[in-house]
Amino acid sequence: MTDPHYDSDALAAQQALRTVVEQGADQAALDTLAHSEVLVPAATDAEGPPPKALTLPVFEQEDGTELVPVFTTQERMEQALPRIRRHRSVLLGVLAHGWPADLSLVIDAGTPEQLALTSHGVRALLDQGDT
Numbered sequence: 218m219t220d221p222h223y224d225s226d227a228l229a230a231q232q233a234l235r236t237v238v239e240q241g242a243d244q245a246a247l248d249t250l251a252h253s254e255v256l257v258p259a260a261t262d263a264e265g266p267p268p269k270a271l272t273l274p275v276f277e278q279e280d281g282t283e284l285v286p287v288f289t290t291q292e293r294m295e296q297a298l299p300r301i302r303r304h305r306s307v308l309l310g311v312l313a314h315g316w317p318a319d320l321s322l323v324i325d326a327g328t329p330e331q332l333a334l335t336s337h338g339v340r341a342l343l344d345q346g347d348t
Contacts, residue, residue, distance in 0.1 A: 226253060230289045230309075234330035242342060251310030251343045255287040255324065256294050259303035271305055271312075275320065284321040284333070287312070297327045313343035 230253035236246040258274045273285045287309070288294035294304060309324075316322070316339045323333045334342065 227289045229253065230255070231325070231330055234289070234324060234332050238330055238332055247342050250324070251308075251313065253289065253309050254306050255289060255309045255312070256291065256304040256306055257285070257287050257312070258294060258298055258301045259305065271307065273317075273320070274301075282321055283319065284323050286323050286326045289325055293325050293328055297325075310343055313339045316340050316344070 229249055233246040233249035233253070236243050237250070240246075257271060259272075275283050275285055277283050286294075286297065288297070288304075291304070294301065313322075316336055318336050321333060321335050322339045323331060325331050
């Protein structure tokens, strides 16, 4: 059974993504994103309990850019990364608070709402570590 609260949160995050993609850095949309829970694909699909520490899955692009994908729903994660079944849930703003200086972030890769941010963009636009 699907949690209606989860669905409304994911829908709000996706609408905020659409707003930012179509209209630019809208502060209300960025705040919604920062307070949204995202799924970070697990770096391993091994059996057993998930690791206690969050490990970022880093993908290197052809141009050398290293990025970390996160997703608003399990379905979107499975579409982009069909082999990955495990994930960790985290608030995007908290994740952005300690974001590494050399990694980019892509939210909902492969969807019309896909949003890619440089490391500076992640920290400047989404950092909600004090909340």
